[in-house]
Amino acid sequence: MPFQKVESEKLSMAVVRQIEGLILQGVLRPGERLPAERELSERLGVSRPSLREAIAELQEAGLLAARAGAGIYVADVLGSAFSPALIRLFAAHSEAVADYLSFRRDLEGLAAERAASLASETDLAVIQAILDKMELAHSKRNPSEEATLDAEFHMAIIEASHNVIMLHMMRAMFDLLREGVFYNRAIMFRSRSTRDILLEQHRAINAGLQARDPKAARLAVEAHLNFVDQAQAEQSKSERHEAVARLRLRQETERG
Template identity: 30%
Template sequence: MGLSIDKMNVNGTISSEIVRMIKDNLLNGTLKPGDKLPTEKELMEQIGVSRTPVREAVKTLEAIGVIQIKRGEGMFITNNVSHFTLNPLIFSLIMHSHDMEEMIKFRQHFEVLLMNMIITQKQTDIHPIEKVYQSQTERMQPELSPEELVEIDLEFHYAVLEATNNPFVIEIGKTIYEIIKPKMIHFKNSQNIERTLATHKYYLDLISGKHEFNSSTIVQHMIKNNEEMVNE
């Protein structure tokens, strides 16, 4: 089934508009799991844009599992149905990803929700989170690249996501981190290693009950920690 190309919204970024087109085609049934997408070159010609926004859109869609790239065959809509459970919400997050300041604010409140979910569960195994944190204290070294530091940083946040045992929260959280990852890489440097580890220790102490859980205090701590990244 072919891809339906509609008029682009001038208020959005080109890459986000390409993502929106894919979303609309999925939601209206024009595209279905397993369908093959046009090549990057064909998309460029059909939409009338350059290669850069097409590649950005493809990377975003691939990162959240909407499309699969099969070497020598092309790009396909994934046929893993579980990836489509939260399509409208996930795509909504992507469509607003150009407003990074608001996205980071959303992440701050989302992470408060994560910690509250973990704390209020009857049984929670936080040992995987502790293990990741201990590993980070040894592996986050100044000589690493920003990309490497961010990958290690995100291991902690993914461990927190998994500890909620909630597939919806995990899916949303992974999408949030994929969206803000480029900003994290831009901000990350060796001087921020101590800040990152201190923040993770604070989260871990909250989850383990060493600090009183107070949502407003936690958000203020997060705002202070992220304000440089927002203004970068």
């Protein structure tokens, strides 16, 4: 018979499974510091030796990393999603921006559709809270903060779709966006008219989600990213025109 004696699970393995689950679900994020050993052992209800055993196993698996004198952190497992050479290639070619936005439009449209159906009330409350912060930043005319909140808003939708593969893939993509590999998002928020349009688009996305209307949520995301694509193309065109104008000015000055 194929049956084996059931053995009780070691406490350290239960801790490993819990931390793995938190990393998989995106609750614990890359670079996030774990509580101190004493506090964490108390929260988990296990002895410190059991906790140390679990931490050591997670470090060996590459999910946690120790920083000298600073504690234990979630490893930057997303850093390997794209090689440094590929990241440089993205940054050097403008067509990567259009492809990136097209990719986002498809994936985030699907995520919004899923979130409208599958998100919990807490998920929707998180999205609403971020939009409220965006409203406040908008009233303060803080384009840098608006750009940061913009990324958080979109990631919250990905998280609310409850697809862990999509979550980690898109988090890697947003890390590149925050680093300015594709384009400088803050530039878009400097124009008052553009900022107003972007805020209204985020309101429309949120409205579709809060109403649990998958079609409306997806269409709002697609309309938003189509606008971003157009605005980014116009910004790039404007920068090219400015570069040519400066060359003409310099030439005219040298002619004296």
